[in-house]
Amino acid sequence: MKLYKSISSIALAAGLVTSISTSAFAAETIKVGILHSLSGTMAISETTLKDTMLMLIEDQNKKGGVLGKQLEAVVVDPASNWPLFAEKARGLIEKDGVDAIFGSWTSVSRKSVLPVIEELNSVFFYPVQYEGEESSKNVFYTGAAPNQQAIPAVDYLMNDLGIERWVLAGTDYVYPRTTNKILKAYLKSKGVSDSDIMVNYTPFGHSDWQTIVSDVKSFGSAGKKTAVVSTINGDANVPFYKELGNQGVSSSDIPVVAFSVGEEELSGLDADPLVGHLAAWNYFMSVDEDVNQEFIAKWKAFIKDDNRVTNDPMEAHYIGFNMWIKAVEKAGTTEANAVQDAIIGVTTPNLSGGVSAMMPNHHITKPVLIGEIQSDGQFETVWSTSGLVAGDAWSDFLPGSKDLVADWRGPLSCGNYNVVTAKCSGQNF
Amino acid sequence: MFKYFLYPLLLVIGLSTSLQSFAELDFQVTLNQLSDKNFAKKIKTVEAIILSKNPKTKFVLESLSKGKVYYIKSNKKVVLALKNDKKYVATDLVSDEILGIFTKRELKKIGINNKIRKKIKTSLASIDLTDSNSLTRLKAVKAIYKDINKDIINTIKPLMVSEDDADVKEAMSVAISIFNLNSRDVEERINAIQNLKQSLEPIVKVRLIRLKDNDNDAQVRLDAERALQDINSKISQFKTLETLFFGISFGSVLILAAIGLAITFGVMGVINMAHGELIMLGAYTTYVIQLLMPNYIGLSIFVAIPAAFIVSGLVGVLIERGIIRHLHGRPLETLLATFGVSLVLQQVVRTIFSPLNRSVETPEWMSGALEINSILSLTWNRLYIIIFCLIVFAALVMVLKKTSLGLQVRAVSQDRSMARAMGVRSNWVDAMTFGLGSGIAGIAGVALSQLTNVGPNLGQAYIIDSFMVVVFGGVGNLWGTLIGGFGLGIINKFMEPWVGAVLAKVLILIFIILFIQKRPSGLFPRKGRSAETN
Known part of the structure; x- marks a missing residue:
């Protein structure tokens, strides 16, 4: 079994890991990392999200980018291999110098990325519905909590x-x-x-x-x-x-x-x-709303396939990306701490006709x-x-977590503050 | 004077002729209310349609439940629309008149929810009670078991007198007995229990439990308890039969997946990690064939079988000629190389067909179930796959036993150098054997496309199971694979209700590990000299 494991990791590392970065077309650009599996078991779901991000970035660039600079997508393939997510995230931040990362699908891949994102203090958007019980300073959960x-x-x-x-x-x-x-x-x-x-x-x-x-x-x-x-x-x-x-x-x-x-x-x-x-x-x-019809038309044109569909995690990326743009504009910089402060309370239209807001616990409001x-x-x-x-980071129905609250505004600034013992455990995941 | 006389007459004539069209107009007005978005209002409209007893009611309800009813956005007229080449042909629901061709944007489908669906189902059932086909009538009677009330019983009773089909009559009397379980008369309740003693309908059991616990008459409670005992023992018998069927069917899937491997691994001794991907190629071949002949889905399966055999077989020959031949006698390197091939094949499929799963349609004759009674029903797709598995197995045994290729394969696998000395072209035999095993894997892919996802990862799910079956059955023995597959399938299915699917799989693996410790060459080890050379 050990042999099999090492064989598989060598093969994966050698054969499937490729990083593509689109060429820079402006002297200075703001880089956005896209960390979705393009091969392996999760490619089935995650490839679409990579394309969604590319479409959103292209669209934003047509509008003039952000802070007067063009955005540049850096796409990497973590190949459905959980430890590789951490490695690739590190590469994106340290080597490519991205200012925000949009990525992951499974919870285990998010958990693998977490320590890296926190250590290097970056901004990470997670677009998939998940089990909750987590609130990190650096992660923004645009999918649904339970x-x-x-x-x-x-x-x-x-x-x-x-x-x-x-x-x-x-x-x-x-x-x-x-x-x-x-x-x-x-x-x-x-x-x-x-x-x-x-x-x-x-x-x-x-x-x-x-x-x-x-x-x-x-x-x-x-x-x-x-x-x-x-x-x-x-x-x-x-x-x-x-x-x-x-x-x-x-x-x-x-x-x-x-x-x-x-x-x-x-x-x-x-x-x-x-x-x-x-x-x-x-x-x-x-959903019969103009904003949604517009999004669908744009998606079909971008992907050049009239039969492609849109789904919930795509909308989550749509909301997350627009929130990040707004927060960057509000903060006037892409520096992580400033963006993290600025994004709380930011509102953007969602695709079902309402307006979603980023809550202090880094989850958003959704219908x-x-x-x-x-x-x-x-x-x-x-x-x-x-x-x-x-979204509720800590479930009210689990004995261990019903006393916990997450609030990343000062002075509390804590992901799991226990209201009974009045303590913040300091651990973010 | 004459004028005054004529006036009312004209009026009467006019009324009677327009009455018919007036009713139709009225029906169309009712139908148009379906365009309302609110489900509570929609369900009222459906009730009105049912009550109208219009000759078109059945047709409208059926079309509605099949999602063929739309409304035209511009004038809110509710029509029947059929998709034809990206456009929709709209037909008037009342007059069958063709109204024209619309694009998707001009129409809006009338969505229904489960409440409406259920309403339609029961009302269709009561319409079907008088259908001319006895099978339709039987289905209709059985459909109303769950919501029996006085009105339905009052419709059934006169129908039962004129009913000449024995099965339908029986079903009707069951329905009446179910109703009588709630009768106020003790005698009637006891009679009903007697009548229902043989019935396996879930609703009967539920009602009997209620009687057993709550009835105020001691005799009724006792009778109900006895009847329940009878029913329960019968149910558990059928449940055991059902589990056995599940086991055999799971076993047949295992055998199909493993039998190609039994040839490449068992006979040739090649550890082929790309075996699962050859299965996947077979499944994708089915998909492509269905794309090529969209109007003959039923037939496409039969075309797909030889096509998948050829596609996977050719890829198998290519792998053998290109890679495995050069690694002869080096099992570790073969394992590594074929594992690489499997990754390559997966990524190739991902590039050509996209990483998304593809939808393979199930032909009409393969969906649904053969209902033996309300407890035991055997699903058609599983039944066909069991039969298919046995046919493939028999064919393969015949090829190995009766053809000259089979003879040469056996000769090479038993003693390569001696076979060569006798003039057998061992290279050619190797390629053909590997091609045969791969082709069979392709055929397994056709069967699996009817059961599971057709996607790039299809093969990975079956590779471990395939090796498990071959090793357990005894390497190099087709009969071992057959017995091993069925054995593991049945053991697995009997364990699943006790320990759950996850643990059942773990326990099977532990069992095989222990078994291999005891009998390293599996259920049917090779005998004689060839056992040592391999």
Whole structure:
């Protein structure tokens, strides 16, 4: 096994690591790092985000750049290899001298980048929904925290669909495990008994769902309305939904609400068996707003493909990038400390017709939308929060973290301040 | 005078002729209300459509649930629209008249949610109760088990008298019995329990549990408990059968993935880390074939099988001729080189097809399930793959046993130098054997494209499993691979409900490690002299 490991790391290091930097066209530019995997398992999701960033930067340059300078994208490929994320981030800051980094998808890659970003005091934007329980001085979380996705989705199922029995199904890693822990605590606080909750974990890329779907079916035939809350990761979803369809579990019997299935994932599969199943996001491509139509048109033109779709993490980058631009303009410099101070309270329009703001805990405000999958792979919004929801870094439903608050404004300036002991642990991740 | 007489007459004639079109107009007005964004209002409109009992009601509801109903943005008229070459052809829902061709921007689809979908489903079911096809009627009766009420029972009762299909009649009497479980009359409840003793419908079990716990009559409680015992023991029997089926089906997938490896690794002794990528190429071939023949999805699978065999087989021959041949007898280097090849193949596919998963359609005849009863249903795609796996296996055994290529392959694998002395072109045989194994991997890819994602990482998910099956079954023995695959599949599926999918996989690996300690050459070790040379 050791041999295999070293072989794989040598091969990866030698064969796949390439760094491309676009040539400088102005005498002095502001450099922006893009740290998304372009090869390996995560390339499926992250390549799109790299293209989104390139589009946003190109667009900003057409508007005259920022602080009178052009922006320059520095793209590196961490190749879905978590330690390589840290190495590449270090290279971006030390060697290329970037002023901000937009990147990562998985939580583990973010955790790998964290110490580097904090040590070198840079600015990092993370665009994906995640499990929360973190607030760093240097990281800005533009994706959803659990209270901006999972909890509202469960509320919708409970109140609007009258769900009484819950299957929490997830892939076996940190995001589903933490989210399900929060959800379980939340459900119990609402009076759901233990026997009405079934928790199930499967390995990455699980493809044989027969037993689990059959279990869900018998769990759901106990006379109470049942739903599946799915934190199943990307790839494993296709065989899961196929099996549901084949075993005759329809969305009107047992609806599945997913937190990792978006337009991009749906474009890779035949959506017919999925019609009526749900997903909770902060943005859908189908949102009928002018600003969104404009974004979609721009994206299709940039990528030169009329069939490409937009999704939630792309919107997160859109918001994050615009916030960074505004903060830089407000601070008058790209220096990290100044930007970190200036960005708190900055507001920019999001793509669903509202205005998002950066909170002192480095999370943003977003609307929560619940959509039903349609046969064309798009979502029909069936429910949305009346206003925007502020991201909560520390969950109110976990015993260890309900006393913690994050506030990066002075004089507190702490990512995990304990209101009971009135202490800041000083550890940021 | 005459004038006064004529006036009301004209009016009556005019009214009667326009009454028909007036109703249609009214129906269209109701339909147009579907363009409202509010789901609560939409559901009211759907109710109105159902109540209107218009001859077109069934058609409208079906189209609505299939997402074919749109409204024209300019005048809010609700129409049927079918996609044709990036444009939409709109048809009047009432008169079937073609209204013209629209672009996507001029139309807006009428989205529905699960509440509406459910409403449509139940109302379609009650319309279907009088369908001429007995299967449709049976489905309709079964669909209403869950929301039985007095109205439905009142519709069913007269239908049951005239019903001549035994199955439908049976289903109807089950429905009435389910309703009678809530009857006020003790006698009727006990009779209903007697009638439902054989039923495996989940709703029956739920209702019986409720009776057992809450009924105020002791006899009813006792009867309910007895009936529940019967039902539970039957359910557990069928559940065991189901798990066995799951195991066999999982096993057949393992065998398909491993059988090509059983040839390249088992017969030739080459550790081919790119085996998974050859499977992936087969799956992508299916995708390409479907792109080429979009109107014949059912047929495309049959075309894809030989195509995938050829594509993967050719790539296999190329790998053998280009790389493996030069590393003969150096297993570690072969392992490294083929691992490199696997990375190259993945990245090539990523560059050509994009890193996104591709969607391979499942033909109509492969989706859905064969329903034996409401507990046991065997999914068609799994059934076909089990059969397919057995056919591939049989074909491969025949090739190795009955053809001259098979004879030469066996000769070279048993004693290379002796075979060469007898005039066998061992180089050529090596290439053909590797091509055969790779081609079979391609065929496995066709099968897997129906089960899982078609993406650049498809192969990686199966490479470990494939080696596991081959090593467990005994290197160089096809029968070992067959027994090993089914064995591991069944063990895995029987463990999964107990320990969960993650731990089941871990336990299987531990089991194999221990097993290999005890029997290093697997289930069916090679015997005789060839065992030592390899």
